[in-house]
Each structure stands twice: as C-alpha cells, then as structure tokens.
Amino acid sequence: MHVLVTGGAGYIGSHTCLALLEAGHAVTVLDNLCNSSTVALQRVQEIASKSLRFVQGDVRKPHDLALAFEAGIDAVIHFAALKAVSESCEEPLRYFDNNIAGTICLMQAMQGHGVHQLVFSSSATVYGQPDVVPVDETAPLRVSNPYGRSKLVMEDLIGDWCNAKPDVGAVLLRYFNPVGAHPSGRIGEDPRGTPNNLMPYVAQVAIGRRERLQVFGNDYPTPDGTGIRDYLHVVDLAEAHVKALDFASDASGCHILNLGTGRGTSVLELVHAFEQATGQPIPLDIVARRAGDVAEYWADPAKANACLGWHATRTIHDMCADTWRWQSLNPQGYAP
Numbered sequence: 001m002h003v004l005v006t007g008g009a010g011y012i013g014s015h016t017c018l019a020l021l022e023a024g025h026a027v028t029v030l031d032n033l034c035n036s037s038t039v040a041l042q043r044v045q046e047i048a049s050k051s052l053r054f055v056q057g058d059v060r061k062p063h064d065l066a067l068a069f070e071a072g073i074d075a076v077i078h079f080a081a082l083k084a085v086s087e088s089c090e091e092p093l094r095y096f097d098n099n100i101a102g103t104i105c106l107m108q109a110m111q112g113h114g115v116h117q118l119v120f121s122s123s124a125t126v127y128g129q130p131d132v133v134p135v136d137e138t139a140p141l142r143v144s145n146p147y148g149r150s151k152l153v154m155e156d157l158i159g160d161w162c163n164a165k166p167d168v169g170a171v172l173l174r175y176f177n178p179v180g181a182h183p184s185g186r187i188g189e190d191p192r193g194t195p196n197n198l199m200p201y202v203a204q205v206a207i208g209r210r211e212r213l214q215v216f217g218n219d220y221p222t223p224d225g226t227g228i229r230d231y232l233h234v235v236d237l238a239e240a241h242v243k244a245l246d247f248a249s250d251a252s253g254c255h256i257l258n259l260g261t262g263r264g265t266s267v268l269e270l271v272h273a274f275e276q277a278t279g280q281p282i283p284l285d286i287v288a289r290r291a292g293d294v295a296e297y298w299a300d301p302a303k304a305n306a307c308l309g310w311h312a313t314r315t316i317h318d319m320c321a322d323t324w325r326w327q328s329l330n331p332q333g334y335a336p
C-alpha cells in the first residue's frame with residue numbers, strides 16, 4: 001500500500017513511518033514541521049535502508065494536500081495535530097483550527113481522491129477522570145481541556161463521515177502514554193522547550209539538561225501516593241498502526257480501540273525503573289499536585305488485542321533503556 005502519513009516527521013509519526021517501510025509499504029509524509037525536524041525522516045530512511053516521499057505542507061491547505069495525494073495514495077494515517085494541553089487552554093482557537101479544521105480538509109481531500117481508509121490518532125485524554133480502571137472503550141467521555149475537546153470532535157466527525165459513506169473504514173486509536181524510542185537510539189522524542197511529560201523530563205535530568213525532577217504530588221490514593229499511568233513503548237505503538245492499517249483495509253465503519261499495555265506504573269516506579277535500567281540517578285523533589293491531573297488510569301486493551309492481533313510486548317525496562325540510549329546519543333535531540 002502507499003500510505004500518506006500526516007505529521008510523519010513527529011515523535012510517533014517517525015516511528016510509524018519506519019514500521020511501515022519495514023512492513024513493505026510505500027510512504028508519503030505530509031508535515032509542516034511546526035513541531036519536528038526533517039532529520040528524523042533522514043534517519044528513518046537510513047535505518048530502513050529505504051526511501052520515503054516528503055511533502056512539506058499543511059493539512060489545512062488544499063494545495064499541499066493535492067501534492068501529497070498526487071503520488072497515488074491508498075490509505076492515510078493522520079498524526080498531524082498540536083498536542084500541548086496547557087497551550088490549548090491559552091489558545092483554544094489555534095487548536096480547533098489546526099486540529100479540527102485540518103482533519104476536515106484531510107477528509108475532503110481523501111474523498112476527492114477516492115481514498116477510504118483512515119487511521120486516526122486519538123488519546124486517552126477523552127476519558128478524563130475515569131470511574132473505574134482499567135478503562136475500556138465504553139467508558140464515559142469527559143474532556144476537560146481544548147486539546148481533549150479537539151480529539152473528541154475529530155472522533156465524532158470521522159464517525160459521521162463513516163456513517164454517511166459505507167465504503168469508508170476508519171480506526172480511531174486512543175493512545176495511553178507513549179514513551180521510549182527506537183532501540184537504535186537514532187529517533188526518539190524531542191520536545192521543544194521544557195518537557196511537559198514525565199519520561200522526557202526524567203531523561204533530560206539524567207543527561208544534565210535539568211537539575212531535578214518535580215514529582216507532582218505523593219498524596220494520591222495510590223500505593224505510593226504518586227500518579228499511575230499506562231506507559232506504552234512507541235515501537236509497540238508504531239506496530240499497532242501497521243496492524244490498524246490492515247484492519248481498516250478490510251473493514252468499513254468506524255472502530256475505536258484503546259492502545260495501552262493494560263498495566264499501571266506510578267511516577268516513583270518509573271523513576272526507579274529508569275535508574276535501574278540506566279544507572280543514572282534522578283534527583284527529585286515532591287511538590288504539589290499538577291492542576292488537572294488524575295490519580296490513576298490504565299487501559300483495557302482487549303479490543304485492540306482481538307481486532308488487530310496486537311499486544312504490547314516491551315517492558316518498562318525497555319522503555320527506559322531505549323529512552324536513555326536516544327537521549328545520551330542525542331543530548332540536544334535533533335538539534336546539531
């Protein structure tokens with residue numbers, strides 16, 4: 001298949017492009033590079049010993065989409081989005097325009113080019129504070145910020161499109177907490193500015209770019225008092241996209257799947273795993289809870305296991321070791 005990957009230069013997109021090339025697919029990336037670098041794509045091609053096609057452009061621009069679709073696209077994986085929760089609270093309209101308007105333009109271009117298979121990046125953020133864990137796909141949806149709102153609206157729009165057009169098949173993937181890097185250490189997560197998320201922050205403390213980790217609260221109703229999440233290795237996540245693409249090719253309608261390991265890990269457990277996997281000490285302070293954080297959630301991935309024949313296989317130890325290999329080989333990320 002020839003797959004259009006929007007946002008393919010980004011963190012999850014670059015790992016997925018590699019998995020697609022390794023699975024024998026042809027790849028066109030459409031990315032405006034607002035949060036990524038072409039170095040990631042150069043390295044993907046070097047690791048795979050295969051080339052991909054890159055169109056620098058914006059999913060909201062019909063001309064850029066036309067260029068991307070020119071190559072004869074069979075299916076689309078749609079990663080392109082803005083993803084910072086706090087920024088979305090300050091600039092909701094920018095998030096609605098980039099994420100929601102971008103997705104509408106993409107669906108229009110797909111329809112215009114007769115492309116009917118779509119795999120979409122959603123997020124466990126749509127569940128907000130869950131009533132029970134593990135969280136399955138029937139859990140109530142409670143978004144609490146404009147980023148989450150944009151994901152929920154995009155899910156609904158894709159669902160409506162599928163309802164109207166029986167030949168369209170879409171898979172909406174709700175990721176829990178993607179972390180880690182390719183085991184080569186050549187591609188990984190390269191956040192701009194101060195990382196918001198735990199794993200990249202820990203890695204930057206280990207490499208000496210940050211002094212100490214702040215642990216946001218140790219008074220949650222969890223065994224060690226710190227927040228619990230379902231961390232998922234980005235290579236497992238990338239492999240799930242390849243399987244979702246195959247699934248979408250044979251399916252019509254809209255299918256929603258959680259992607260996680262089904263296991264929860266606390267902040268302190270993750271920090272200790274990182275120290276064990278890498279031998280790097282992580283100095284930390286316990287500080288107040290971060291506004292908007294929930295105590296604990298982890299996925300019930302049974303539906304993805306059954307529909308895709310996919311299971312996350314990589315451990316927290318793998319996630320930490322691979323993050324550290326990426327961070328230590330690239331102390332400043334993709335910057336020279």
Ligand code: NAD
Nearest residue numbers: 007010011012031032033034035036058059080081121123
């Ligand atoms: P990322 O920022 O590394 O990748 C997103 C890519 O999209 C970037 O390369 C960016 O330049 C590009 N992009 C953004 N807006 C664009 C536009 N209008 N046109 C073209 N390109 C555009 O983020 P990521 O972590 O790889 O996330 C990928 C997807 O997964 C996003 O949709 C995100 O919301 C979703 N997601 C991420 C996480 C996570 O923790 N990383 C969790 C759940 C869901």
Ligand code: UFG
Nearest residue numbers: 123124125175176177196197198201214215216227267293
């Ligand atoms: N944490 C710290 N210190 C930090 C950063 C995080 O203690 O410096 C804690 C948080 O309080 C939380 C845990 O580490 O308990 C994980 O926090 P992350 O920021 O890494 O992840 P979140 O679960 O808060 O959110 C992430 C993305 C969201 C996405 C969600 C589900 O940021 O956009 O996963 O996919 F919606």
